[in-house]
Amino acid sequence: MSTTAIAQDAPPRPDLAQQLREAIQNAEFAPHQRLIEADLSERYGASRASVRTALLNLTNEGLVERLPNKGARVRAITIEEAVEIVEVRTGLESLVARKAAERLSDADAAALHAVRDGITAAVASGDLVEYSRLNQEMDRRLREVSGHATAVQLLERLRAQSARHQFRLGFLPGRAATSAPEHIAIIDAVLARDPDAAEAATRVHLGGIIELLRAMD
Known part of the structure; x- marks a missing residue:
């Protein structure tokens, strides 16, 4: 087999900026932690130039700062800034929920039903890690179903900035018991193909997040 054929068969290399973005979101790097190009190059098996470009992209997104x-x-994202981000997200996620309810196919509905059942089971068993994963899966599917590329692009950037605070909220004692019914209400509204109800349920859920963030300040 030729070198060209091997290169064509090889899986695409993960985007370095996305890898760093996810690492920051998942608290693998702490707020104010230095991001040393040589260390990142070794960790991710990437060139210094690639690391530099990825850090520049994340600086433009507000996840990284250069001193x-x-x-x-x-x-570090302050609580005040996190609240503002969720306020902006509210408009975008409400739009995504509306579009998802309008465009839902039977196949999409079956996938959302599975997510709904998983959320219920995870909360019942107290599996917060699985519950968190399913919440992300729900968000991902709604964004895909919505078909609204601009809203999705903006949301991904905003979510990256506020992910750390929401991760902390997700593991607060009793939080799942409150948030799970809110997530299920969003899913049910989309499954009912009711755009108004989907928007309203989304606003209720994100309004609760804003209240919790303010209580943390």
Whole structure:
């Protein structure tokens, strides 16, 4: 087999900026932690130039900040800023929920039913890690079904900035018992193909997140 054929058969290399973005979201790097190009290059098996480009992209997204003569570090998002981000997300996610309810196919509905059942089971068993994963799966499917590329692109950037605070909220004692019915209400509204109800349920859910964030301040 030729080298060209091997290269064509090889899986695509994960986007470095996305890998770093997910690492920051998942608290693998702490707020204010320095992001040293040489260390990142070794960790991800990437060139220094690729690391530099990825850090520049994340700086533009607000996840990383560059300090004079000190390089890059993870930018800390304040509670006040996190609240503002969720306020903006409310409009975008409400739009996504509306579009998802309008465009839902039978195949999409079956997938959402499975997510709904999984959320119920995860909360009943107290599996918060699985519950968190299913919440992300729900969000991903709604974005895909909505077909609204602009809203999805903006949401991905905003979510990255507020992910750390929401991760903390997700593991607060008793939080799942409150948030699960809210997520199920969103799913049920979309399954009913009711755009108004989908928007209203989304606003209720994100309004609760804003209240919790403010209580943390």
